[in-house]
Amino acid sequence: MHALQARVLDPRLGQQWPLPAYATSGSAGLDLRAMLDAPLTLEPGQTTLLSTGLAIHIADSGLAAMVLPRSGLGHKHGIVLGNLVGLIDSDYQGELMVSCWNRGQQAFTIEPGERIAQLVLVPVVQAQLEIVSEFDDSQRGAGGFGHTGSH
Numbered sequence: 001m002h003a004l005q006a007r008v009l010d011p012r013l014g015q016q017w018p019l020p021a022y023a024t025s026g027s028a029g030l031d032l033r034a035m036l037d038a039p040l041t042l043e044p045g046q047t048t049l050l051s052t053g054l055a056i057h058i059a060d061s062g063l064a065a066m067v068l069p070r071s072g073l074g075h076k077h078g079i080v081l082g083n084l085v086g087l088i089d090s091d092y093q094g095e096l097m098v099s100c101w102n103r104g105q106q107a108f109t110i111e112p113g114e115r116i117a118q119l120v121l122v123p124v125v126q127a128q129l130e131i132v133s134e135f136d137d138s139q140r141g142a143g144g145f146g147h148t149g150s151h
C-alpha cells in the first residue's frame with residue numbers, strides 16, 4: 001500500500017461521510033464524494049463542477065491519479081465526467097474536483113455525500129522527446145483507425 005498525503009478540506013468528510021477508502025482488498029479506486037449542501041438535480045445534457053472536500057499531493061513525478069466514472073452511475077443513470085477522464089498531476093495540491101455530466105435522457109439528483117467518481121493512482125513515465133527525421137520500420141507503420149480490419 002502506497003502512502004499518499006491528503007488534506008480534508010470539508011469537515012463533513014471523515015465525520016458525516018467516510019473518508020475515501022478501498023471498498024474491498026482488491027479495489028483499484030477510491031470513491032470521491034460530492035460535498036453538496038443540498039441535493040442537486042442535473043438535467044439531461046447539464047454539466048456541473050463538484051467539490052470533493054479532499055486534496056492530495058502525490059509528490060512523485062512517476063505517479064499520477066485518474067478520476068474515472070463509477071460504472072453504476074454511468075451505465076444506469078448516464079452520470080459520467082464532463083472531461084471524460086480527469087488527470088491529477090503529481091504536483092497538484094488543490095481540491096480534487098469532479099466534472100459531472102448527465103449524458104442521459106433523464107434528470108438525475110446527486111445527494112450530498114454521494115459517491116460520484118473514483119480516484120485511481122497510476123504509474124507514469126515522463127518522456128524526453130528525441131526528434132528524428134525517420135523512424136525504423138515497424139510492422140504497423142502509419143496504419144491505424146481500423147487498419148487491421150474488423151475480424
Ligand SMILES: O=c1ccn([C@H]2C[C@H](O)[C@@H](COP(=O)(O)OP(=O)(O)OP(=O)(O)O)O2)c(=O)[nH]1
Pocket residue numbers: 067083085086087088089090092095096097098099
Ligand atoms: O477531473 C479533474 C481534472 C483535473 N483536476 C485538477 C488536477 C490537475 O492536476 C489540474 C489540471 O488538470 P489538467 O492539466 O487536466 O487541466 P488543464 O485544462 O490542462 O489545466 P492546467 O492549465 O491548469 O494544467 O486540475 C481535477 O481536480 N479534476
Ligand SMILES: [Mg+2]
Pocket residue numbers: none
Ligand atoms: Mg494541464
